[in-house]
Amino acid sequence: MSETAATVQCFFEDVEVNVPLETPGITLTRAHVALFSGITGEAGPEDPNTVPGLLPLCLSSGLGWRVPRPPLAVLAFMGFEWRFLAPVRVGDTVHSVSRTITKRSMREGGVVIEERSIVNQRGETVQAGKLTLLVARRPAA
Amino acid sequence: MLSYGPVSGHSGPFFEDLTVGQEFISPGRTVTEADIVIFAGLSGDYNVLHTDAEHMKSSIFGERIAHGLLGLSIEQGLASRGEPAAAHGVLSGLKWKFKGPIKIGDTVHVRSRIAAKKDGPDAARGLVTVERELVNQRGEVVQEGETEHVVERRPA
Numbered sequence: 001m002s003e004t005a006a007t008v009q010c011f012f013e014d015v016e017v018n019v020p021l022e023t024p025g026i027t028l029t030r031a032h033v034a035l036f037s038g039i040t041g042e043a044g045p046e047d048p049n050t051v052p053g054l055l056p057l058c059l060s061s062g063l064g065w066r067v068p069r070p071p072l073a074v075l076a077f078m079g080f081e082w083r084f085l086a087p088v089r090v091g092d093t094v095h096s097v098s099r100t101i102t103k104r105s106m107r108e109g110g111v112v113i114e115e116r117s118i119v120n121q122r123g124e125t126v127q128a129g130k131l132t133l134l135v136a137r138r139p140a141a
Numbered sequence: 142m143l144s145y146g147p148v149s150g151h152s153g154p155f156f157e158d159l160t161v162g163q164e165f166i167s168p169g170r171t172v173t174e175a176d177i178v179i180f181a182g183l184s185g186d187y188n189v190l191h192t193d194a195e196h197m198k199s200s201i202f203g204e205r206i207a208h209g210l211l212g213l214s215i216e217q218g219l220a221s222r223g224e225p226a227a228a229h230g231v232l233s234g235l236k237w238k239f240k241g242p243i244k245i246g247d248t249v250h251v252r253s254r255i256a257a258k259k260d261g262p263d264a265a266r267g268l269v270t271v272e273r274e275l276v277n278q279r280g281e282v283v284q285e286g287e288t289e290h291v292v293e294r295r296p297a
Contacts, residue, residue, distance in 0.1 A: 032183065035179065035183050036183060036214070038179070039176065039179060039180055039183070039211070039214055039215070039218075040214045040215060040217055040218030040221075041170070041215070041218035041219070041222070042217060042218040042221045043221065053231070053232040054210070054213065054214055054217055054232070057210065058180070058183065058184045058186075058210045058211075058214065059183075059184055059185070061184050061185075061186040061208070061210060062184040062185020062186045062187075063185065064186075065185060065186065065187070066185070071188070074188060074190070076239065077208075077209040077210075077239050078238065078239055079236075079237055079238040079239055079286070080235070080236075080237055081234075081235065081236045081237075082234065082235040082236075082237075083233070083234050084231075084232055084233050084234065129235075
């Protein structure tokens with residue numbers, strides 16, 4: 001069977017522990033803040049250059065698709081712990097650095113625990129935490 | 142100048158005004174296909190779970206589901222409409238579980254309770270921990286966890 005777009009994924013078996021994965025960066029703009037405020041419905045901050053804390057985290061999930069590794073075959077995002085360490089401002093450029101710290105096989109697939117940091121253009125870690133993901137097994141050929 | 146409210150500075154509620162055990166219920170919000178499409182575009186997360194209706198017909202969910210972080214973002218917005226820690230504090234930490242899917246057309250609201258108060262990063266601010274549940278129209282808790290907020294103390 002040739003590989004179609006649907007089969008080029010990183011399955012549970014392919015996940016390597018302790019290999020760092022660094023994404024490209026993304027520059028935070030007022031447009032991001034306006035779109036995000038529209039989604040949340042949360043009143044914008046008094047300072048229009050303040051980036052809501054959850055926005056860089058949300059953007060990091062998309063940045064994770066822009067790395068040399070094929071996208072992770074995520075069946076479900078189970079939970080996470082997260083710290084907001086420093087403010088993010090409009091004009092900052094952030095990227096994310098992640099690595100799998102644990103993988104555990106289960107009947108339906110496997111649980112992967114990923115450590116992730118969001119880093120700004122000065123190399124400061126602005127947010128960090130651990131994410132728990134349920135990842136699919138490679139389907140039988 | 143005509144003013145409809147405080148034009149500068151923080152007018153409370155302050156750290157002192159929040160009591161452990163206080164509970165809040167947010168308004169509801171119906172999650173739409175448009176919410177999911179916009180969130181995929183903004184975040185860049187185009188996982189088939191959220192974007193491929195045909196693929197999802199054969200999944201355990203039977204249809205596209207909202208991104209977990211979209212549910213959390215909607216939760217944060219709903220909580221800010223009434224819960225003073227969310228409305229007036231800065232989010233400093235989260236422990237969060239995604240327990241069930243949010244499907245297109247589901248209506249969710251937030252139940253929250255102030256769980257703890259402690260000293261903050263400096264004398265002017267305290268830390269407030271809030272327990273929150275995101276509940277759908279059938280009363281099922283689809284997401285839950287704890288949020289931590291830095292809230293200003295009343296100026297001396």
